[in-house]
Amino acid sequence: MTRSRVIHRTLRGAPPPIAIAGHGVWLTAADGREVLDASGGAAVSCLGHQHKRVVEAIQRQVGTLAYAHTSFFSSTPAEELAEMLVGHEPGGLAYAYFVSGGSEAIEASLKMARQYFVETGQPSRTHFIARRQSYHGNTLGALALGGNEYRRAPYAPLLSNAFSHVSPAFAYREQRTDETEADFTARLAAELEAEFQRLGPDTVAAFVAEPVVGATAGCVPPPAGYFRAVRDICDRHGALLILDEVMCGMGRTGTLHAWEQEGISPDLQAIAKGLGGGYQPIGALLASARIVDALRDGSGAFQHGHTYLAHPVACAAALAVQQVIRDDGLLARVRQQGDLLDQRLTERFGNHPHIGDIRGRGLFRGMELVADRASKQPFDPALKLHARVKQAAFDRGLGCYPSGGTIDGVRGDHILLAPPYIVSDDEIDIIVTRLGAAIDDALTGITA
Ligand SMILES: Cc1ncc(COP(=O)(O)O)c(C=O)c1O
Numbered sequence: 001m002t003r004s005r006v007i008h009r010t011l012r013g014a015p016p017p018i019a020i021a022g023h024g025v026w027l028t029a030a031d032g033r034e035v036l037d038a039s040g041g042a043a044v045s046c047l048g049h050q051h052k053r054v055v056e057a058i059q060r061q062v063g064t065l066a067y068a069h070t071s072f073f074s075s076t077p078a079e080e081l082a083e084m085l086v087g088h089e090p091g092g093l094a095y096a097y098f099v100s101g102g103s104e105a106i107e108a109s110l111k112m113a114r115q116y117f118v119e120t121g122q123p124s125r126t127h128f129i130a131r132r133q134s135y136h137g138n139t140l141g142a143l144a145l146g147g148n149e150y151r152r153a154p155y156a157p158l159l160s161n162a163f164s165h166v167s168p169a170f171a172y173r174e175q176r177t178d179e180t181e182a183d184f185t186a187r188l189a190a191e192l193e194a195e196f197q198r199l200g201p202d203t204v205a206a207f208v209a210e211p212v213v214g215a216t217a218g219c220v221p222p223p224a225g226y227f228r229a230v231r232d233i234c235d236r237h238g239a240l241l242i243l244d245e246v247m248c249g250m251g252r253t254g255t256l257h258a259w260e261q262e263g264i265s266p267d268l269q270a271i272a273k274g275l276g277g278g279y280q281p282i283g284a285l286l287a288s289a290r291i292v293d294a295l296r297d298g299s300g301a302f303q304h305g306h307t308y309l310a311h312p313v314a315c316a317a318a319l320a321v322q323q324v325i326r327d328d329g330l331l332a333r334v335r336q337q338g339d340l341l342d343q344r345l346t347e348r349f350g351n352h353p354h355i356g357d358i359r360g361r362g363l364f365r366g367m368e369l370v371a372d373r374a375s376k377q378p379f380d381p382a383l384k385l386h387a388r389v390k391q392a393a394f395d396r397g398l399g400c401y402p403s404g405g406t407i408d409g410v411r412g413d414h415i416l417l418a419p420p421y422i423v424s425d426d427e428i429d430i431i432v433t434r435l436g437a438a439i440d441d442a443l444t445g446i447t448a
Pocket of ligand 1: 101137
């Protein structure tokens with residue numbers, strides 16, 4: 001195929017190959033190529049492809065009830081999915097609002113936070129604080145919230161100034177050599193406190209962060225104590241804590257929610273990718289009881305909505321995905337296979353002259369490429385090393401998720417790996433072998 005009417009991500013050159021099938025962690029292209037999808041697309045495919053139980057659940061639902069508008073009806077899969085996710089009120093989260101993806105979940109969380117303060121007599125709370133090098137989605141509210149300069153730049157005149165940004169909790173790039181981890185955490189907390197003071201603490205609605213930063217920085221876990229410190233600052237000033245677990249949540253880091261490893265919980269949480277594992281487009285806003293109760297006692301409704309809220313087929317798919325994760329003990333498997341992947345990456349790249357950092361949690365691992373390990377100097381962005389690695393990997397039958405702009409939206413290259421939770425030991429070996437060859441291939445010519 002040389003011509004396509006689809007607006008693809010790249011408008012130049014040949015259209016991307018057609019994917020015709022998937023099985024387990026593998027994707028098949030129309031030309032017969034088999035690609036090991038080591039990033040589950042964009043950290044989406046947590047169960048791989050053709051999981052029988054999920055496929056059957058979708059077929060059953062679509063054959064029974066495809067759609068019913070949420071202004072008239074609820075549906076059994078939506079009720080059961082909500083019950084499964086928040087029936088036991090994890091960390092105080094007690095209600096779920098089902099949307100069609102991550103950006104929609106973020107938009108809903110911003111609007112629910114705002115409405116909460118309007119209805120509890122605090123209309124002055126209009127500011128949201130997030131972090132540079134964060135990504136929260138591409139719709140205008142989510143884009144304004146995010147701190148990825150590259151993605152924001154063309155749309156800057158359309159983005160609300162209700163959003164401001166503090167430093168990311170990105171130890172490899174931000175922690176000073178004379179600082180301990182505790183010093184670093186304290187400095188970040190002081191900066192957040194200063195931002196509250198600059199804006200006026202009673203004008204801040206919420207602080208928003210990814211517990212483990214995904215696409216823009218490449219699997220960056222926080223320093224110890226960071227989220228306890230920000231939870232404390234939010235509480236002291238009466239602001240909400242919104243966690244974006246669209247990419248790092250639903251088991252990806254080895255616990256169902258990444259915040260479980262931080263000793264805190266959010267007031268509002270966005271989830272998406274691993275919720276439906278790619279079987280259907282679905283995201284969700286999870287909300288604490290106090291927020292939903294305030295809306296119930298106030299206007300009586302969340303003033304929001306989309307046509308495909310709580311889509312029955314999407315909810316049935318997500319319910320089946322989450323049941324498989326639970327029934328097959330996949331969280332333990334994420335931790336086990338994540339440790340193995342980390343070990344294999346360290347063996348292969350620990351002494352590589354151009355891998356500066358290997359990081360992440362569970363089956364959510366990132367590697368940062370540097371021109372010089374000692375100075376951490378990145379490659380010239382004009383080389384587009386990340387794109388070269390992606391192509392070289394794809395040519396070897398490996399799908400991975402490299403990006404540029406790791407440091408500041410322009411400089412820096414990283415590779416993100418997020419294989420399905422079912423990835424085998426042998427497949428991990430294939431990932432590391434193919435990735436090693438792809439990186440060395442991409443570097444040839446640049447470093448020669
Ligand atoms: C942390 C985070 N938030 C939000 C989004 C947006 O999700 P979606 O692309 O489903 O709109 C993404 C997507 O990559 C993400 O990684």
